[in-house]
Structures are given as structure tokens and as C-alpha cells.
Amino acid sequence: MNTHFTYTDAPDKSSLKQGDILAKTPGLISLIDTIHPHYSANEYTHFQILTQSCDLVRRNGSDCKSRYITLAAVRSLDLVINRYISEIKSDAPIKIDEKLFCSSKNKYLLEDKLKKIYNNNDKELFFLKKMPQLGLPEDSCTFLLLSIAIRAYEHYDLCLDAKILELKDNFQSKLGWLVGNLYSRVGTEDYVPAGAPDKATFEQMINEVLQEHIGWIPENIYKEFKSTAKTLDYKDFDEIITKATENKDKKCKTKLDAIISKIAKAASLDDDAKEKVRNSLAADPTIQKVINT
Structure with missing residues (x-):
């Protein structure tokens, strides 16, 4: 019988040893x-x-x-x-x-x-x-x-x-x-x-x-996950993770909207320009890190 690599295949049954x-x-x-x-x-x-x-x-x-x-x-x-x-x-x-x-x-x-x-x-x-x-x-x-x-x-x-x-x-x-x-x-x-x-x-x-x-x-939704779990009495994982993700997405969208609104106001952007800014910021890793915190 092959044993794990830490053990001997032929143990000495007549004597005790360290590690037995x-x-x-x-x-x-x-x-x-x-x-x-x-x-x-x-x-x-x-x-x-x-x-x-x-x-x-x-x-x-x-x-x-x-x-x-x-x-x-x-x-x-x-x-x-x-x-x-x-x-x-x-x-x-x-x-x-x-x-x-x-x-x-x-x-x-x-x-x-x-x-x-x-x-x-x-x-x-x-x-x-x-x-x-x-x-x-x-x-x-x-x-x-x-x-x-x-x-x-x-x-x-x-x-x-x-x-x-x-x-x-x-x-x-x-x-x-x-x-x-x-x-x-x-x-x-x-x-x-x-x-x-x-x-x-x-x-x-x-x-x-x-x-x-x-x-x-995932670390970026864990706070929402805990909050949602408490709301749903710590039952039904699938529903908790779905709602936590939805809540997190809504918060991220709200933060992104606020950033775009300030940029649009300061730069007097029309709707087309605002959409371009939105697409650019949504794809930017630094911005994503900010709105996910």
C-alpha cells in the first residue's frame, strides 16, 4: 500500500519513534x-x-x-x-x-x-x-x-x-x-x-x-451583502446576492450620475457630450474604483 509522502511504507512495529x-x-x-x-x-x-x-x-x-x-x-x-x-x-x-x-x-x-x-x-x-x-x-x-x-x-x-x-x-x-x-x-x-x-x-x-x-x-459588494442579509433574515442566499448586487449597482450609478452632472454643469455639455463622458468614465478603472467604495 502506498502511503502519503510524509509516512514510511514499512513502519517499525517493534519500536516507537518520534512522530508516530x-x-x-x-x-x-x-x-x-x-x-x-x-x-x-x-x-x-x-x-x-x-x-x-x-x-x-x-x-x-x-x-x-x-x-x-x-x-x-x-x-x-x-x-x-x-x-x-x-x-x-x-x-x-x-x-x-x-x-x-x-x-x-x-x-x-x-x-x-x-x-x-x-x-x-x-x-x-x-x-x-x-x-x-x-x-x-x-x-x-x-x-x-x-x-x-x-x-x-x-x-x-x-x-x-x-x-x-x-x-x-x-x-x-x-x-x-x-x-x-x-x-x-x-x-x-x-x-x-x-x-x-x-x-x-x-x-x-x-x-x-x-x-x-x-x-x-466579492469585496466590493460585501457591505451590501451583509445589509441585505440582515433585511432578509439571513435566509435564501440567491435572493440576498441578487438584491445586494442590484443595490450596489444602483449606488454606483448614483455616484456616477453625480460626477457627470458636475462635469456637465461646469463645462456646459449637451446630452450627446454627457453620454460620451458617461461612457468614458464608466470604462475607466480609477473611476470604477471610486464609485465602488
Whole structure:
């Protein structure tokens, strides 16, 4: 079975390593319930080992060097994206028919955050690509700041039984660098070309993920969109977007009429000249920017 480029195709089932992803087996859940019950919640779907691989080696049947195994909580990527969306303050999202909509001017912020996550360049998160057939059903992120420690000599085999995925060596190193907050950068494959053949495909993937979570409204009509949505009680998106566009067009026309009226009065223009001025101004990008604000 071919796994994602971050995982090894032949995980070592006899030893734990940094970056191993652990399923919430009954035994592990029982342990977590006892020592850290908060992390038994369903939103924490898996755990990832943060302890260095060299400290987890068991030689000649003896215990590993580390006295403790540090586990970080894993949560869905959906949860991360929704959290980012909730942090948008400028032209904040609104909900219509149970779907969120936001001004397109904020889209680049989420795009940048997602690119960092996918390429594991976020200092607090480590991206885990879904592998449903191996027990990781959805794209997820390890929250590196949400970690717990369990006794290695007592719970090593419990973790080994829960192991479902193992990172490749270079991604183990990248995780270690993130955890240790070192001052040098560990090189790992980026999503282009390892996970996507080219930049355009990667951009499309990012866009599709964002579209699943929120609808993007053109910035120039977003204020009208919010106002109209409130008037129509946040129901029927099609009617809201139609009326918002119509209202915006009317306001733009009113502004353009006012500009032409002042020009015509100052220059004593006849109707034919006024129409020529209208056509010229309507096609001018600078004027369009003015009347669309």
C-alpha cells in the first residue's frame, strides 16, 4: 500500500519513534481517562509522539532511555480552519442558510495559513494527511503545545499497540526541529511537487478546501451583502446576492450620475457630450474604483 509522502511504507512495529501517530485504542483511552481526562474528548482524535527516537530505543530487552513518553494531541484540520475563520475581525463572516460567507479580501489570509500548515511551516502545528485505510480518517493537525507525558517503562507497549503510522526520517527531524525550536531549518519535501504536481494544482487544492468551509463574496459588494442579509433574515442566499448586487449597482450609478452632472454643469455639455463622458468614465478603472467604495 502506498502511503502519503510524509509516512514510511514499512513502519517499525517493534519500536516507537518520534512522530508516530497513535490511535485512541481502548487501552490508551483508559490511561488518558485516568491521568489526563480532558484529552479523552472526541475532538482529540489521535496522539503523536514527540519524544526523540534515540531516547525511545529499547536495547537487549531493557527499557528505553527516556523515563517519559510525550504525546501531543491531534485534532481535525476542519477544526483548525474553523478556528481561523472565527478569528476574522475585518468584515467578519456571516451565516446564511447554515453556511458561512465572508468578503474575498480575507481569503488570502486563510490561504497563507493553509499553505504553511500543508508544508509544515507553522510553528505550533504539524500536518497529518489522512490515511483512512490505516486508521486516520481525515486530514488532521498535531497541536504541539497540547502535550502530556506518560511513564515509558509502564506504558511503552500500550503506545506500541496503538501505533498506526510512522513518519519518514526527514519528517521526524522536522517535527523534532519544531518541538525543539531550533535555529536551523530542517529540509523536507513541500506539497509541490511531493503532494501536488505543480503550483496551480496546489493553489486549486487550497481553494477547494476553503470553499468547503466558507463562501467568498466579492469585496466590493460585501457591505451590501451583509445589509441585505440582515433585511432578509439571513435566509435564501440567491435572493440576498441578487438584491445586494442590484443595490450596489444602483449606488454606483448614483455616484456616477453625480460626477457627470458636475462635469456637465461646469463645462456646459449637451446630452450627446454627457453620454460620451458617461461612457468614458464608466470604462475607466480609477473611476470604477471610486464609485465602488
